[in-house]
Amino acid sequence: MRIGVLGAGAIGGFVGGCLLAGRADVIFVGRQARGTVWQQDGLRLTDLDGRDDVIGPERIAYCDTVSSLRGCDVVLVAVKSGQTADAAASLSPVLAAGTPVLSLQNGIENTATLKRVLPSAKVLRGMVPFNVTMPGPAHLHRATEGEIVVEDDPAMVSIAPFFRAGGLPLQLRHDMEAVQWAKLLMNLNNAVNALSGLPLRQQLGMRGFRRCLALSQREALSLLVAEGRVRPARLTPLPPSWLPTVLDLPDGLFRMLASRMLKIDETARSSMADDLAAGRFPEVDWINGELVALAAKLGRSAPVNARLCALVKEAAAHGLKPWQPAALLEELERVARPLAQRTGGHAVEVGDDRGGS
Numbered sequence: 001m002r003i004g005v006l007g008a009g010a011i012g013g014f015v016g017g018c019l020l021a022g023r024a025d026v027i028f029v030g031r032q033a034r035g036t037v038w039q040q041d042g043l044r045l046t047d048l049d050g051r052d053d054v055i056g057p058e059r060i061a062y063c064d065t066v067s068s069l070r071g072c073d074v075v076l077v078a079v080k081s082g083q084t085a086d087a088a089a090s091l092s093p094v095l096a097a098g099t100p101v102l103s104l105q106n107g108i109e110n111t112a113t114l115k116r117v118l119p120s121a122k123v124l125r126g127m128v129p130f131n132v133t134m135p136g137p138a139h140l141h142r143a144t145e146g147e148i149v150v151e152d153d154p155a156m157v158s159i160a161p162f163f164r165a166g167g168l169p170l171q172l173r174h175d176m177e178a179v180q181w182a183k184l185l186m187n188l189n190n191a192v193n194a195l196s197g198l199p200l201r202q203q204l205g206m207r208g209f210r211r212c213l214a215l216s217q218r219e220a221l222s223l224l225v226a227e228g229r230v231r232p233a234r235l236t237p238l239p240p241s242w243l244p245t246v247l248d249l250p251d252g253l254f255r256m257l258a259s260r261m262l263k264i265d266e267t268a269r270s271s272m273a274d275d276l277a278a279g280r281f282p283e284v285d286w287i288n289g290e291l292v293a294l295a296a297k298l299g300r301s302a303p304v305n306a307r308l309c310a311l312v313k314e315a316a317a318h319g320l321k322p323w324q325p326a327a328l329l330e331e332l333e334r335v336a337r338p339l340a341q342r343t344g345g346h347a348v349e350v351g352d353d354r355g356g357s
């Protein structure tokens with residue numbers, strides 16, 4: 001089986017690298033500069049549980065053109081959400097009909113985009129729960145824990161063993177939309193983390209920032225209840241609806257109850273923080289923005305998530321001025337307050353409640 005990886009970045013590199021370590025035949029498609037380093041130095045894969053594998057440069061097949069994925073039996077998509085449509089369009093003339101295309105991306109919309117642009121492919125939803133960092137140009141590190149979840153489909157019968165051989169246990173599930181929404185609830189922290197300018201563990205250790213995340217999650221949960229179509233899956237020991245309450249707890253209690261959530265390497269940051277640092281357009285429209293879109297569909301508003309979108313985009317455009325927890329919380333509580341309270345009872349045009357800029 002030949003496995004193609006479209007998007008040789010943090011996730012594509014780590015997952016593809018693990019598959020290679022498990023002796024799969026993998027070809028990476030990514031930017032040439034990265035390929036040059038990997039094909040010169042090899043690829044080192046480490047994790048917080050002590051994994052330390054080095055894959056020799058001679059084993060790394062890497063190309064910067066999508067056409068090299070011709071003939072692959074499965075393609076893993078690991079580009080950022082904003083790049084999905086273009087990446088899929090270049091994959092379209094290359095892919096044989098019925099080829100499984102497994103999205104390992106965050107957000108809800110990527111598989112719909114892939115299905116639209118690749119109507120003859122077998123698009124499968126995947127969810128990667130862990131964070132991957134790049135301590136060096138040829139070194140990828142899994143900085144948190146969790147098992148990859150993939151849509152339970154007959155195509156996975158021949159693909160899953162390669163994941164297991166590579167030390168990536170898989171859960172196969174039928175409720176992938178619920179799984180993706182549960183992951184999106186966790187990913188709402190990406191924006192808070194990016195705005196904090198801090199490593200994840202330090203940021204999540206601060207109650208003010210956790211309360212920002214709790215506000216954003218409460219808004220999400222209330223919209224999902226209002227829509228009534230999908231209930232986020234339970235991916236953690238606590239049900240998703242309890243998460244905001246736990247996040248609100250004082251630091252000591254939170255550390256006791258949510259120690260697993262804090263099992264993060266000290267230097268790890270969210271991939272949205274990495275986007276800001278690298279000057280890339282952040283994925284925020286596909287995460288917090290998904291709630292703004294859902295609110296609009298329901299004739300409601302999502303002021304907290306709209307404000308987080310606006311703040312992250314502002315930081316991307318003009319540079320990040322890291323927020324203090326109390327200031328960010330005050331800003332989000334301000335936009336979350338009903339409009340009448342914010343204006344002291346003065347009449348304000350309806351529909352002006354998004355708080356975005």
Ligand SMILES: NC(=O)c1ccc[n+]([C@@H]2O[C@H](COP(=O)([O-])OP(=O)(O)OC[C@H]3O[C@@H](n4cnc5c(N)ncnc54)[C@H](OP(=O)(O)O)[C@@H]3O)[C@@H](O)[C@H]2O)c1
Binds near residue numbers: 007009086129271
């Ligand atoms: N990083 C994490 O810890 C993590 C964890 C779970 C899920 N995810 C999700 O996984 C997805 C990928 O995230 P990531 O952090 O791995 O992204 P990433 O590090 O930016 O990797 C994507 C790579 O693909 C390259 N690329 C994009 N389009 C391409 C094309 N058409 N041809 C060749 N190369 C192309 C990008 O290059 P340029 O940057 O030059 O465009 C980038 O190097 C996202 O949806 C993210 O939310 C990430």
